[in-house]
Amino acid sequence: xxxxxxxxxxxxxxxxxxxxxxxxxxxxxxxxxxxxxxxxxxxxxxxxxxxxxxxxxxxxxxxxxxxxxxxxxxxxxxxxxxxxxxxxxxxxxxxxxxxxxxxxxxxxxxxxxxxxxxxxxxxxxxxxxxxxxxxxxxxxxxxxxxxxxxxxxxxxxx
Amino acid sequence: xxxxxxxxxxxxxxxxxxxxxxxxxxxxxxxxxxxxxxxxxxxxxxxxxxxxxxxxxxxxxxxxxxxxxxxxxxxxxxxxxxxxxxxxxxxxxxxxxxxxxxxxxxxxxxxxxxxxxxxxxxxxxxxxxxxxxxxxxxxxxxxxxxxxxxxxxxxxxx
DNA sequence: CGAAGATAGTTATAGAGTATAACAATTGCC
DNA sequence: GGCAATTGTTATACTCTATAACTATCTTCG
Numbered sequence: 516x517x518x519x520x521x522x523x524x525x526x527x528x529x530x531x532x533x534x535x536x537x538x539x540x541x542x543x544x545x546x547x548x549x550x551x552x553x554x555x556x557x558x559x560x561x562x563x564x565x566x567x568x569x570x571x572x573x574x575x576x577x578x579x580x581x582x583x584x585x586x587x588x589x590x591x592x593x594x595x596x597x598x599x600x601x602x603x604x605x606x607x608x609x610x611x612x613x614x615x616x617x618x619x620x621x622x623x624x625x626x627x628x629x630x631x632x633x634x635x636x637x638x639x640x641x642x643x644x645x646x647x648x649x650x651x652x653x654x655x656x657x658x659x660x661x662x663x664x665x666x667x668x669x670x671x672x673x
Numbered sequence: 674x675x676x677x678x679x680x681x682x683x684x685x686x687x688x689x690x691x692x693x694x695x696x697x698x699x700x701x702x703x704x705x706x707x708x709x710x711x712x713x714x715x716x717x718x719x720x721x722x723x724x725x726x727x728x729x730x731x732x733x734x735x736x737x738x739x740x741x742x743x744x745x746x747x748x749x750x751x752x753x754x755x756x757x758x759x760x761x762x763x764x765x766x767x768x769x770x771x772x773x774x775x776x777x778x779x780x781x782x783x784x785x786x787x788x789x790x791x792x793x794x795x796x797x798x799x800x801x802x803x804x805x806x807x808x809x810x811x812x813x814x815x816x817x818x819x820x821x822x823x824x825x826x827x828x829x830x831x
Numbered sequence: 832c833g834a835a836g837a838t839a840g841t842t843a844t845a846g847a848g849t850a851t852a853a854c855a856a857t858t859g860c861c
Numbered sequence: 862g863g864c865a866a867t868t869g870t871t872a873t874a875c876t877c878t879a880t881a882a883c884t885a886t887c888t889t890c891g
Binding site: 526529530531532533534535537538539540541542543544545546547548549550552553564568571572574575576578579580583584586587589639643645646647648649650654655657658659661662663664665666668669670 | 684687688689690691692693695696697698699700701702703704705706707708710711722726729730732733734736737738741742744745747797801803804805806807808812813815816817819820821822823824826827828
Binding site: 721723748749751752774775776777 | 878880
């Protein structure tokens with residue numbers, strides 16, 4: 516869908532109407548807005564999206580291994596190492612050696628980590644309420660359901 | 674929502690139920706799937722998401738400036754330079770000097786660029802059909818509408 | 832007119848996020 | 862016991878993103 520003729524027009528408005536037809540484009544644009552706001556939300560806790568996600572998963576799945584965490588986060592194992600390093604250095608999680616398999620670490624959240632996570636999670640809840648403020652609960656549920664279907668069916672591709 | 678007690682359990686399944694309540698998390702997961710498939714889709718044309726987006730916007734808005742394009746793409750001007758460089762080097766767009774304002778370039782798609790874009794756009798259409806295959810047209814429209822509302826209302830924040 | 836400030840494009844640079852190969856230590860499988 | 866697979870790690874590289882600083886040009890206005 517081109518616009519008008521051509522060259523020296525000093526365009527006043529840029530149309531993205533073609534791209535707007537693509538779900539992926541709208542998805543990215545919405546995620547950009549949410550992600551930027553989430554980053555601001557997590558900043559006071561010195562957490563990023565990835566470290567917040569990791570901390571939550573460790574809290575909810577105590578004792579999981581780094582490989583399991585990397586798999587759950589869709590992150591390559593080498594990249595997870597630095598995330599776990601950071602959380603461990605800050606005293607938010609521990610790497611416990613597992614006697615039955617001395618290759619793996621069992622990740623555990625610390626009391627300090629749990630407290631920080633609780634505070635951050637409260638802030639993230641407010642962030643979500645702000646971002647989704649214009650939606651009804653039904654719309655939000657429908658949105659999540661649709662996103663999950665895209666994710667699930669799309670995952671099973673070559 | 675923690676799971677079971679604690680340490681040496683050799684966990685069999687990792688739960689992300691807490692994060693699943695967040696729209697942002699589901700959004701990111703779905704976008705990861707779509708983005709990866711889109712990258713595969715664009716690979717034969719040697720385009721990435723950013724260069725495909727730029728090419729489409731130039732095609733639809735002939736004569737726009739780099740600043741306008743950067744603004745439309747939510748990309749900082751310095752980062753757009755390399756994108757435009759790449760498209761120009763490949764002969765897909767031109768940077769025409771504008772006589773009325775010699776600071777700006779008027780970006781135009783070339784015939785070669787238009788042909789490549791047409792092929793890539795066909796592939797992207799198939800990619801979208803695959804990704805959204807499980808959705809009805811109404812569901813897809815509702816999804817886009819909801820995403821746009823999140824993007825619009827979320828953009829107006831501090 | 833002419834200086835001051837704003838804008839367009841650019842360079843350099845740095846930081847996240849992501850991806851792969853290769854390695855040591857350990858485990859599991861014949 | 863030996864070989865393949867797995868866990869965590871290091872090194873590395875590429876993409877995307879973000880900021881500061883610079884040049885050239887335009888705009889504003891005294």
